[in-house]
Amino acid sequence: MSEILSIQNLNKTYEGGFQALKNVNLFINRGEIFALLGPNGAGKTTLIGAVCGMVRPTSGQILVDGHDIVQDFRRTRELIGLVPQELSTDSFETVWDTVNFSRGLFGQPPNTDYVEATLKNLSLWDKRKNTIRTLSGGMKRRVMIAKALSHEPKVLFLDEPTAGVDVELRKDMWDQVHALQKTGVTIILTTHYIEEAEEMADRIGIISKGELILTECKSALMRKLGRKELVLDLAEPLGTLPDRLTKYKLDLNAERTAIKYEFDSTSDDNGISELVGELVRSGCSFKDIHTKQSSLEEIFIRLVKK
Ligand SMILES: Nc1ncnc2c1ncn2[C@@H]1O[C@H](COP(=O)(O)OP(=O)(O)O)[C@@H](O)[C@H]1O
Ligand SMILES: [Mg+2]
Numbered sequence: 001m002s003e004i005l006s007i008q009n010l011n012k013t014y015e016g017g018f019q020a021l022k023n024v025n026l027f028i029n030r031g032e033i034f035a036l037l038g039p040n041g042a043g044k045t046t047l048i049g050a051v052c053g054m055v056r057p058t059s060g061q062i063l064v065d066g067h068d069i070v071q072d073f074r075r076t077r078e079l080i081g082l083v084p085q086e087l088s089t090d091s092f093e094t095v096w097d098t099v100n101f102s103r104g105l106f107g108q109p110p111n112t113d114y115v116e117a118t119l120k121n122l123s124l125w126d127k128r129k130n131t132i133r134t135l136s137g138g139m140k141r142r143v144m145i146a147k148a149l150s151h152e153p154k155v156l157f158l159d160e161p162t163a164g165v166d167v168e169l170r171k172d173m174w175d176q177v178h179a180l181q182k183t184g185v186t187i188i189l190t191t192h193y194i195e196e197a198e199e200m201a202d203r204i205g206i207i208s209k210g211e212l213i214l215t216e217c218k219s220a221l222m223r224k225l226g227r228k229e230l231v232l233d234l235a236e237p238l239g240t241l242p243d244r245l246t247k248y249k250l251d252l253n254a255e256r257t258a259i260k261y262e263f264d265s266t267s268d269d270n271g272i273s274e275l276v277g278e279l280v281r282s283g284c285s286f287k288d289i290h291t292k293q294s295s296l297e298e299i300f301i302r303l304v305k306k
Helices: 044-052 073-078 095-105 112-121 137-149 167-182 194-200 218-225 243-248 272-281 296-305
Strands: 003-013 019-029 033-037 059-064 080-083 155-159 186-191 203-208 211-217 228-234 258-263 286-293
Touching: 003 044, 003 186, 019 044, 019 186, 019 203, 019 211, 033 167, 033 194, 044 059, 044 080, 044 155, 044 186, 073 080, 080 137, 095 112, 095 137, 112 137, 112 167, 137 155, 137 167, 167 186, 167 194, 186 194, 194 296, 203 218, 203 296, 211 218, 211 296, 228 272, 243 272, 258 272
Parallel strands: 033 186, 033 203, 080 155, 155 186
Antiparallel strands: 003 019, 003 059, 203 211, 228 258, 228 286
16 A cells, blocks of 8 residues: 555534534655645644544544554554644753653653664754753754654654744754655645745645645646746836737736736747737837746645635
C-alpha cells in the first residue's frame, strides 16, 4: 500500500451546528511532505485533530497505515507524531527528560540511542541538559518536534510550525523538516504562509471554509494555474488605450505608464508579437518589457475567492 494516510468523506459538524469540514477526501503518500494551505478558520486544525483523535468525526473514515482510527485507536495513535499549534513550553524539565518521558507515554521501551540521534538531528544535543523554559522560541519548537518524534512515528503532523516565528527561524525550521523527510518520516504540515507551502511541500492541498478545494503536486499546480504577465513600461504616459487594442483586455496602471497583458504561457498562440506590433503602429514606445510568472500567492487568492 502506497498511502500512509487515507481520509474518506470526512465531515465534522461541531456542537452548535457549525460545519468545519465538508466531505474531505485526502490521500497522503509515504515519505512525502504535504502542505495543507488555507486561511485562518479554514479547518486545518480540525482536520489534524480528527486524524490524531482529538476531534471526533461526524462521519467518514480515516486510515493510518491501513488501520482505522476508531477501531484501532491505540495503534494509529502510535504511528502519529503531533506538534500542536499551541505549544506548552513553560516546563522546568530538561530537554533530555522531556523527550524520554514522552517516549514512555506511548508505551515505547527506553531507547537512549534513538533519543540521542533525534536530538542531534534537530541540533538540540548541546541543549539536552537545559530546562525547556530557558530555551529560545526556536529551540522550544524543536523540543516539541523531538517530543513528537520520541516514539518513532511514521507520520509527523506540524500544525502551523512557523506561525509567529521570524524569518530566520522559519528558514531554519524548513531545513529541519527537509532533514526529517530524509529519515523516512512522512510530514503533513498546515500553514497559512504561501511561501512556506511553496518552499517545503511536494504536494499542496488548499482548504477553504472546510472544503478541500484542490490537491496537486506543487510543480503541476504552478504550471497549470500559473499565468504569465507581460508588462510594457511606456516611454510616455498614455492618454487612453487605442481602440484597436481593446480585444487584448489590457490593463493600464493608474499612472498610465505601464500596460499589463496576461497570457497563457502554455499556448503557442499567446498573442504577444501581434500585440507589440499593434502598439508600435499606434505610436507607443517602450522603456522596458518584462514578463512575470504568477506566484502561488496569486493562484491561491484566485482559488479561495472562487
Ligand atoms: N470546538 C469548536 N467548537 C465550535 N467551532 C469550532 C471549534 N473548533 C474550531 N471551530 C471552528 O471551526 C472552524 C475551523 O477551525 P480550525 O480547524 O481551527 O481552523 P484553522 O486551523 O484552519 O485556522 C473555525 O470557524 C472555528 O471557529
Ligand atoms: Mg489552526
